[in-house]
Amino acid sequence: MTMLQEPRPASAAAEPSADEVADRVLAAALGAFDTLTVYLGDRLGWYRIMAGAGPLSPADLADRSGTNERYAREWLEQQAASEWLVVVEPDAPGGPRRFRLTDPAAEVLTDSSSLAYLAPLTRFVAAAAAQLPALAEAYRSGGGVSWAQFGSDARTGQADMNRPWYERKLAGALRGVPDLHELLDRSGTRIADIGCGEGWSTIALARAYPEATVRGYDPDAPSTAAATEHAGAGGLTDRVAFATADAATALPEAAYDAVFAFECLHDLPRPVEVLTAARRALRPGGVVVVMEEAAEEEFATPAGEVERLLYGFSTLVCLPDAMSHRPSAATGTVIRPGTVRAYAQQAGFAAVAVLPIEGFGFWRFYRLVP
Ligand SMILES: C[S@@+](CC[C@H](N)C(=O)[O-])C[C@H]1O[C@@H](n2cnc3c(N)ncnc32)[C@H](O)[C@@H]1O
Numbered sequence: 001m002t003m004l005q006e007p008r009p010a011s012a013a014a015e016p017s018a019d020e021v022a023d024r025v026l027a028a029a030l031g032a033f034d035t036l037t038v039y040l041g042d043r044l045g046w047y048r049i050m051a052g053a054g055p056l057s058p059a060d061l062a063d064r065s066g067t068n069e070r071y072a073r074e075w076l077e078q079q080a081a082s083e084w085l086v087v088v089e090p091d092a093p094g095g096p097r098r099f100r101l102t103d104p105a106a107e108v109l110t111d112s113s114s115l116a117y118l119a120p121l122t123r124f125v126a127a128a129a130a131q132l133p134a135l136a137e138a139y140r141s142g143g144g145v146s147w148a149q150f151g152s153d154a155r156t157g158q159a160d161m162n163r164p165w166y167e168r169k170l171a172g173a174l175r176g177v178p179d180l181h182e183l184l185d186r187s188g189t190r191i192a193d194i195g196c197g198e199g200w201s202t203i204a205l206a207r208a209y210p211e212a213t214v215r216g217y218d219p220d221a222p223s224t225a226a227a228t229e230h231a232g233a234g235g236l237t238d239r240v241a242f243a244t245a246d247a248a249t250a251l252p253e254a255a256y257d258a259v260f261a262f263e264c265l266h267d268l269p270r271p272v273e274v275l276t277a278a279r280r281a282l283r284p285g286g287v288v289v290v291m292e293e294a295a296e297e298e299f300a301t302p303a304g305e306v307e308r309l310l311y312g313f314s315t316l317v318c319l320p321d322a323m324s325h326r327p328s329a330a331t332g333t334v335i336r337p338g339t340v341r342a343y344a345q346q347a348g349f350a351a352v353a354v355l356p357i358e359g360f361g362f363w364r365f366y367r368l369v370p
Contacts, residue, residue, distance in 0.1 A: 004305035004362070034082050036129070037075060039122040041084075042109065046075070047119070051106035055088040055098035084109075115164050123157035128316035135320055144324025147220055147267070150317060155223060159198035162263065165361050166201045171208035173357045173365070180355070180367070183257055183287065187211045192256045192281060194218075194247035194274065195264025199227025199240070205260065206231075206240045216242040217250055248273040251281040258282075262291045263363065265343065266335040267318055269325035275347035279370050288349070288368040291360075295334045306362045310334045337364070344368045 016024075041047045049064050050056060056064075058073035065072075076099045079085040084105060088098040101109070109119045127150045128135070134145045147154065175181050184191065184205075189212040193202040196216030206214045218224050224242040231240040243250055248270050251259070259278040268274050278288045293310050296303075303311070314333035322328050331339065337354070344352045348370070355365040 004309070030082075033078075034084070035122050035125050037078055037082075038084065038109065038119065039126040040075065041079065042119040042122060046072075047101060047106065047109040050085075050099070050101035051110045052103075053101075055100045057096035057098045059096065060098075112160060113164055113167065115168060117160070117164055120157040120160035123153040124161070124313075124317070127151060127154035127157060131316075131320075135316065138320050138323065142323070144322070144328075145317075145320040146324035147321045148222075149324070150321065152222070154317060155198070155220070155226075159200060159223075159226070162197075162361075163200040165363075166204035166262075169360055170201065170204045173360055174208060176357060177355050177367075180258075180287065180289070183285070184209045184212065186257070189213075189257045190255060190283075191215070192217060192247075192251060192259045192278070194251070194259060194261050194278065195267065196227060196242065196262070197223050197264075199224075199230050199242060201260065201262045202227065202240055202242070203231055203234055203236060206236050207234075213239045213241075216240070217245050217247045218242070219244060219246045248277050251277045253280050254283055256281050256283060257286045259286070259288045260291070261288070263293070265290055265292055265340065266331045266333055267322055268331075269322055269328035271329050271331060271343045272346045275343055275349070275368070279348055279368075282370060286370070288370075289355070290340060290366045290368060291363050292335050292340060292366065293333055294362050294364040295336045297337055299334075299336075307334065309362070337366075340366050 044067055045065055046061060046067075049061060058069050058076055061067070061076065062069035062072040076085060080087045080099055085099045085101055088100055090097055107114050108116050111117055130153070131145050131150060134149065138144050174184060183189070189209060191205055191209070191212050191214045193199075193205060193214060193216045196202045196218045197220075199216050202214050202216040206212060216224065216227055218227070221244050224244045227242045231237055231242070247268075259281055261274075261278070265271050265275075275288065282288070294306065295310055296307055310333045317333075319330060319332040322330050322332070341352045344366075349368045351369040353367045353369070355367050357365045
């Protein structure tokens with residue numbers, strides 16, 4: 001993520017020639033092919049087999065994964081052609097060409113604990129690509145494509161992409177906000193995590209605050225089932241639980257010291273109703289914390305890569321998901337600070353502040369005070 005580019009200065013945005021536009025289309029198509037072939041390598045378990053295994057021939061890879069050798073050879077050559085893999089030429093004439101996954105590439109493509117782990121991003125893109133006919137129909141009719149319809153690639157792509165940030169960075173980030181940390185660290189603190197997905201943020205909060213009980217809310221049943229399994233595997237079922245429920249209606253009143261909403265406000269069809277319920281769910285002195293995209297204050301072009309990434313998520317997944325509900329605020333992924341402030345104000349919050357948490361992926365943290 002640190003490699004994402006800032007916007008080009010406006011003076012450099014001269015009108016490109018047809019050749020330059022054609023070059024951009026070509027480069028984008030190469031990127032799309034790479035994304036989808038990386039997806040295949042992830043889904044077929046090929047990168048995981050290659051990680052640390054040294055050079056493998058197509059027959060080695062096919063044997064170890066129970067896949068077809070001819071496809072394995074074509075994929076290995078494509079991956080080497082795109083410099084995802086390194087070629088090891090045959091030792092003797094007529095021997096098989098072999099291919100090696102470097103350690104840094106293995107970290108990005110297979111290490112689910114690394115902040116550089118980005119194989120899940122290709123799953124998210126592939127989930128969107130699989131729904132292109134439904135997306136085109138939604139664009140015509142004004143309908144939507146639901147989170148459930150995007151399926152397990154979107155759900156696990158989202159969860160696995162964010163997981164290392166919660167596991168490795170959330171506790172430290174919250175410790176850096178002393179009064180919030182002090183509130184969360186009290187004995188018997190009760191925390192809600194709305195839009196919890198597969199529960200990695202819920203689990204990270206429980207680990208960071210051993211005296212707290214944490215409850216995740218999400219209406220997506222496969223998400224809460226996975227979250228419950230993850231909490232069980234982590235030995236946290238005494239303090240962590242999940243409800244398959246809409247946060248707008250399921251949050252009990254005056255029950256929590258803190259309500260967190262991690263990267264979900266922009267997905268909610270009724271964000272103001274959910275924030276109103278979150279405000280009512282607070283005990284005296286409680287606070288709502290929203291982690292959302294670090295979108296720019298205003299729309300501007302040329303945009304930087306974070307903003308372009310957000311528009312990619314928005315056009316292909318988040319906006320169609322939001323519009324699959326009626327009524328819907330239809331926010332989209334590019335949720336600007338002014339939108340967060342407006343939703344909070346409509347939900348009855350007295351103040352909104354950006355928390356001093358820097359360098360946390362491409363997200364920004366807001367504190368909403370009743
Ligand atoms: C982009 S995902 C974020 C998941 C998780 N917080 C994370 O950071 O990985 C948005 C989540 O919001 C959930 N969601 C949608 N509507 C909701 C609602 N009314 N109440 C609670 N969660 C909701 C979706 O099911 C989805 O799991």
